Amino acid sequence: MVLLRYLWTVICAVLITTGAVSGEDVKKAVGDTVIFRPDKFIPLVTSIIWKQKNTAGTVVKAIEWDEGEILIPNPRFRDITKVDEKTGQINITNLKVEHSGVYTIDINSKEQEQRFTLTVMERVPKPEIKTQKIKDNTDVVYLNCEYSETIIWKNSAGETLTGSPITPKGESITVKKTGNPETFYTCTLDNGASKETSDPVYERDLFEDESKSGSGLIVGIVILIIIIIACILIFLYIRNEKFKERVNGCCTCFGGPKDKGPKLTGVKPNSESEPLNENAKVGGQQEANNVKEGELENTPAETADDAELEEVKTNPENENLNKDDKISEPKAAA
Numbered sequence: 001m002v003l004l005r006y007l008w009t010v011i012c013a014v015l016i017t018t019g020a021v022s023g024e025d026v027k028k029a030v031g032d033t034v035i036f037r038p039d040k041f042i043p044l045v046t047s048i049i050w051k052q053k054n055t056a057g058t059v060v061k062a063i064e065w066d067e068g069e070i071l072i073p074n075p076r077f078r079d080i081t082k083v084d085e086k087t088g089q090i091n092i093t094n095l096k097v098e099h100s101g102v103y104t105i106d107i108n109s110k111e112q113e114q115r116f117t118l119t120v121m122e123r124v125p126k127p128e129i130k131t132q133k134i135k136d137n138t139d140v141v142y143l144n145c146e147y148s149e150t151i152i153w154k155n156s157a158g159e160t161l162t163g164s165p166i167t168p169k170g171e172s173i174t175v176k177k178t179g180n181p182e183t184f185y186t187c188t189l190d191n192g193a194s195k196e197t198s199d200p201v202y203e204r205d206l207f208e209d210e211s212k213s214g215s216g217l218i219v220g221i222v223i224l225i226i227i228i229i230a231c232i233l234i235f236l237y238i239r240n241e242k243f244k245e246r247v248n249g250c251c252t253c254f255g256g257p258k259d260k261g262p263k264l265t266g267v268k269p270n271s272e273s274e275p276l277n278e279n280a281k282v283g284g285q286q287e288a289n290n291v292k293e294g295e296l297e298n299t300p301a302e303t304a305d306d307a308e309l310e311e312v313k314t315n316p317e318n319e320n321l322n323k324d325d326k327i328s329e330p331k332a333a334a
């Protein structure tokens, strides 16, 4: 019996408590719709007045229904507010921050106890994740979400990740390379009235394949160097006669070693030029190796004209100085 009484007391206490709390506390985002409906609405209602007490404490009529007539005196509620005379329900669409406040309803000119608290908040923006690379560690990055609202981090497995606060605002998570390029991360903002989730950030975009990019860079540099060298060579070949001659000579020596002999001998008898004679002398004494040298240093003797030009130039200077050489000439020739 005592127990039953005690139980009854507890039930009463609970009922009273919930009754006292009676009311609603609603958070909405700008542009949303809110609906409030009184718990007590006993028929034979002849008038309804919904009132708003805004955050500054000012009370205004939101909407009034009186014997079939609807009045919306305050422009703040015009065109967006409706009331259902059978239930007392109020609808406010296209909410703005200024609609925040405490709403009460008068039924038959009697204010009801129930309180409806509305908080209209700006819609959260769609967040954007910023990647912050770490200099010394290419397998780890920071993902930052720089907003003041509550931030929820998730990965592609649907797990919630714990971020750490960053200044001036927001949170950061540390992401390690998992090896799966399809792994992704999102950041969600929640201000209680609206939620927005960022585009996912995929692992494949977080960690550069170093070997790939590194080798790509090296290949690029090598190609560039080759192109530059090729250009220099072509330029030299076109502009620098000596270089051209050397190249041609080199090509000859690589292309046909058999031509060397005949050409050298062919030039020698014709010319009395000292340089050629000198070559001839050395060539005669030391044979093949020196022949090559001679060919490289002087004109390749491929074109007889070139050789003759050389002769003309050098002849007068050296003729007397190299008489001894002349003696050796026949040797080489032979």
Ligand SMILES: *[C@@H]1O[C@H](CO)[C@@H](O)[C@H](O)[C@H]1NC(C)=O
Residues within 6 Å of the ligand: 035, 082, 083, 084, 089, 090, 091
């Ligand atoms: C209020 O909105 C609800 C839900 O959209 C709708 O069913 C109801 O008819 C609306 N009431 C009025 C009076 O427009």
